[in-house]
Amino acid sequence: MNEQIKTDALNAAHHLMVGGVDTLALAEAYQTPLYVYDTGAIRAEIAAFKQVFETNHVDYQISYASKAFATVAMYQLIAQEHIHCDVVSGGELYTAQQADFPMANVSFHGNNKSLAELTMALDAGVGNMVVDNFDELQQLIALTNQRQQLTTIMLRIAPGISAHTHDYISTGQEDSKFGFDLNSGQADTAVKQAQAAPFLNLVGIHCHIGSQIFELNGFEMIVDKLVGVFARWQRELDFYPQIMNVGGGFGVKYTAEDHPLQPTDFVDAIVKETIAQTKAHHVPMLEIWIEPGRSLVAAAGLTLYTIGDAKEIPGIRKYLAVDGGMGDNIRPALYQAKYEAVLAKDPTLPAEQVASIAGKYCESGDMLIWNQQLPATKSGDVLAVLDTGAYGYAMASNYNRNPRPAVVFCEQGHSQLVVQRESYADLTRLDLPLSVPEETK
Numbered sequence: 001m002n003e004q005i006k007t008d009a010l011n012a013a014h015h016l017m018v019g020g021v022d023t024l025a026l027a028e029a030y031q032t033p034l035y036v037y038d039t040g041a042i043r044a045e046i047a048a049f050k051q052v053f054e055t056n057h058v059d060y061q062i063s064y065a066s067k068a069f070a071t072v073a074m075y076q077l078i079a080q081e082h083i084h085c086d087v088v089s090g091g092e093l094y095t096a097q098q099a100d101f102p103m104a105n106v107s108f109h110g111n112n113k114s115l116a117e118l119t120m121a122l123d124a125g126v127g128n129m130v131v132d133n134f135d136e137l138q139q140l141i142a143l144t145n146q147r148q149q150l151t152t153i154m155l156r157i158a159p160g161i162s163a164h165t166h167d168y169i170s171t172g173q174e175d176s177k178f179g180f181d182l183n184s185g186q187a188d189t190a191v192k193q194a195q196a197a198p199f200l201n202l203v204g205i206h207c208h209i210g211s212q213i214f215e216l217n218g219f220e221m222i223v224d225k226l227v228g229v230f231a232r233w234q235r236e237l238d239f240y241p242q243i244m245n246v247g248g249g250f251g252v253k254y255t256a257e258d259h260p261l262q263p264t265d266f267v268d269a270i271v272k273e274t275i276a277q278t279k280a281h282h283v284p285m286l287e288i289w290i291e292p293g294r295s296l297v298a299a300a301g302l303t304l305y306t307i308g309d310a311k312e313i314p315g316i317r318k319y320l321a322v323d324g325g326m327g328d329n330i331r332p333a334l335y336q337a338k339y340e341a342v343l344a345k346d347p348t349l350p351a352e353q354v355a356s357i358a359g360k361y362c363e364s365g366d367m368l369i370w371n372q373q374l375p376a377t378k379s380g381d382v383l384a385v386l387d388t389g390a391y392g393y394a395m396a397s398n399y400n401r402n403p404r405p406a407v408v409f410c411e412q413g414h415s416q417l418v419v420q421r422e423s424y425a426d427l428t429r430l431d432l433p434l435s436v437p438e439e440t441k
């Protein structure tokens, strides 16, 4: 059986269960494609992160990087767990507001926040603005002076450390669009400007080196580098941050080929390194913030599809097409990301075929999985693609005018629809007809 599946995730009939709910019943009730989340698993991941910090007796904050999966219900779940979240756009901020998420617990990221977004954040009372560049810093200084509004900020630093991950999701290197460059002294200048701003309260430094990282070493390097810089800033600029935000990026297991550490192992290493480095530099211990996105939601989510048409090219390949694809999960096409799938009616059945799972979109690259071992299948069977909880729904599109799927939360045997399936009418809701010029009427 697929090693991603825990044995308690099967019912007596061997149907795959999520949060105590039968996936075949979910497919029947809500149709497919369908995003399904085990919200108990999300809560458990949060609890595991909290525990590492608490065992180490350090001040901390966990800020969920909501770009990984943002809906009203998700922000509400995060609020229930009493952690923070970060947003990267007016749209995410708006969704958090609709969820009544406490604005004091929101951090606002982004390398090109518009004036409208900055204003929206100040109006909302966002707790922490993560300032990315000099233009934004100047805009924020002007806005806060004008409004006489004391605003808490962190500065995002590009530490000049490359994470070993896909180029598209590596962000900490010197040549990055994100953050104040550390090596050239831009970060020092930004600190001085922020210190001089009467309405900015600079509480911390942020950096994020990338996503789906499998090695501790990048995080330890950030800590070493940042604490060294903080010690210098304390001497030279009379500035010592209260908070060190090391971002997210903790890698998760998508397939049997992946061997990540536990997300909590990363945090344990970060905490221990921070304790060691602050001692070595004779500076005060820092409050440590992390921003996990993927590691909180990836494994908690799966996508249910219905198998449709099959195509077998003798001696070459068998394709099984499903009723979704790159519109609900762009990651395989965009990052060559790999997933595994099981047959929802019985993941324990022995494999009898190797099939490649194709989407229904008009692109050859619309392949969800290459060469998946599966039992015998027939049209109408429900296929569960595992670990799709991060950056699936979040990056979904209406390509080919396909409506986006619904999202269902499951916990303790109950399911709840939290995002409705889009209808065809939703697709044209914002369209306006071609206007006919007067003279041709």
Ligand SMILES: Cc1ncc(COP(=O)(O)O)c(C=O)c1O
Binding pocket: 065, 068, 109, 171, 208, 210, 211, 212, 247, 248, 249, 250, 291, 292, 293, 294, 295, 390
């Ligand atoms: C600033 C920032 N924080 C946190 C995250 C979350 O990353 P991940 O989902 O890999 O944990 C990202 C995305 O890479 C990010 O850009």
Ligand SMILES: N[C@@H](CCCC[NH3+])C(=O)O
Binding pocket: 067, 169, 211, 212, 331, 335, 390, 391
């Ligand atoms: N969207 C990416 C992660 C990017 C993280 C954003 N900083 C993924 O699916 O892997």
